[in-house]
Amino acid sequence: MLLSSAKVVTYSPAYTLVPTYECFNRCSYCNFRVEPGSRPWMTLEQAENILLPLKNQNICEILILSGEVHPFSSRREAWFQLIYDLCALALSMGFLPHTNAGPLSFAEMEKLKNVNVSMGLMLEQLTPQLLNTVHRHAPSKLPQLRLQQLQWAGELQIPFTTGLLLGIGESEDDRWETLTAISELHQRYHHIQEVILQPHSPGSQQTFNAEAFDPHQLPHVIRKAREILPADITIQIPPNLLLDENWLLACLDAGARDLGGIGPKDEVNPDYPHLQVQRLKEILQPAGWELVPRLPVYPQFQKN
Ligand SMILES: O=c1nc2n(C[C@H](O)[C@H](O)[C@H](O)CO)c3cc(O)ccc3cc-2c(=O)[nH]1
Numbered sequence: 001m002l003l004s005s006a007k008v009v010t011y012s013p014a015y016t017l018v019p020t021y022e023c024f025n026r027c028s029y030c031n032f033r034v035e036p037g038s039r040p041w042m043t044l045e046q047a048e049n050i051l052l053p054l055k056n057q058n059i060c061e062i063l064i065l066s067g068e069v070h071p072f073s074s075r076r077e078a079w080f081q082l083i084y085d086l087c088a089l090a091l092s093m094g095f096l097p098h099t100n101a102g103p104l105s106f107a108e109m110e111k112l113k114n115v116n117v118s119m120g121l122m123l124e125q126l127t128p129q130l131l132n133t134v135h136r137h138a139p140s141k142l143p144q145l146r147l148q149q150l151q152w153a154g155e156l157q158i159p160f161t162t163g164l165l166l167g168i169g170e171s172e173d174d175r176w177e178t179l180t181a182i183s184e185l186h187q188r189y190h191h192i193q194e195v196i197l198q199p200h201s202p203g204s205q206q207t208f209n210a211e212a213f214d215p216h217q218l219p220h221v222i223r224k225a226r227e228i229l230p231a232d233i234t235i236q237i238p239p240n241l242l243l244d245e246n247w248l249l250a251c252l253d254a255g256a257r258d259l260g261g262i263g264p265k266d267e268v269n270p271d272y273p274h275l276q277v278q279r280l281k282e283i284l285q286p287a288g289w290e291l292v293p294r295l296p297v298y299p300q301f302q303k304n
């Protein structure tokens with residue numbers, strides 16, 4: 001048996017709950033958002049009906065992924081309470097919640113910490129140039145605001161997931177700068193568990209008219225990220241956005257070690273279905289990779 005020599009790549013068996021698709025931002029690459037007020041929010045009853053049958057399906061992570069209500073809106077409090085209640089419900093049913101609902105106030109983050117095992121927010125890219133382009137109508141994507149989120153998560157010692165969206169108009173140097181900022185914050189607070197390198201992948205709803213990020217460039221970005229980031233941060237890549245299996249293997253060779261949450265639907269990129277875990281294993285195993293499930297909180301942050 002040569003099992004011990006297998007190289008390990010992880011994933012999180014996950015299901016995504018969407019409290020609301022409505023969002024006051026309009027990122028031009030988004031295929032998720034709908035107009036505020038145009039659709040009812042998820043109810044706790046609906047959530048319970050979704051979660052009940054998942055109990056015996058080996059799913060641990062519930063990803064709470066949300067569109068955003070403006071921080072000064074009179075509906076903000078109800079929005080936040082729904083997210084809190086969805087996390088508490090998932091937790092009470094034996095699941096482990098991970099929330100990514102955009103920027104939060106310090107008090108909101110502090111409260112959500114009690115009902116999440118980890119949380120996340122993508123930095124996207126730090127260059128202010130994007131405020132004139134893809135983020136022109138997206139106040140939540142102000143670089144300083146997002147950096148501050150990572151800092152608050154550090155002060156609160158919340159195990160955190162962040163990352164870069166690649167191919168939205170940034171330069172190579174912009175990428176290294178964003179990675180360096182993550183690295184510096186982690187060296188101060190030691191709270192970043194993983195960094196997602198997310199290739200921009202055009203969908204049917206977006207207005208941003210650009211090609212997909214060239215997947216042949218991804219191994220180079222991963223290698224460089226591996227040099228910039230501390231060794232205890234895992235690099236995550238989304239397998240459904242890497243359409244050719246050789247690209248996936250090239251990314252692992254370059255240093256990626258996690259495939260993120262895998263579930264029935266990628267809510268962010270609904271035009272890119274996930275491969276079955278079994279199919280992924282068939283691709284990975286011949287190349288010597290063992291695909292192993294993990295929890296949404298990494299072992300070094302687990303409190304038992
Ligand atoms: O299925 C997805 N999961 C996404 N996830 C889920 C992620 O893969 C897992 O929740 C974490 O690895 C924790 O286990 C995100 C989580 C974050 O904190 C920040 C961004 C993302 C982005 C996506 C995404 O585009 N699609």
Ligand SMILES: C[C@H]1O[C@@H](n2cnc3c(N)ncnc32)[C@H](O)[C@@H]1O
Nearest residue numbers: 029030031122165198199200201268
């Ligand atoms: C939840 C995360 O999903 C990412 N995201 C949003 N739109 C797209 C897209 N078209 N392609 C790839 N990733 C996207 C952003 O980085 C966001 O923060």
Ligand code: SF4
Nearest residue numbers: 023025026027030033
């Ligand atoms: S990417 Fe997030 S913040 Fe931007 S429009 Fe979509 S839901 Fe809103």
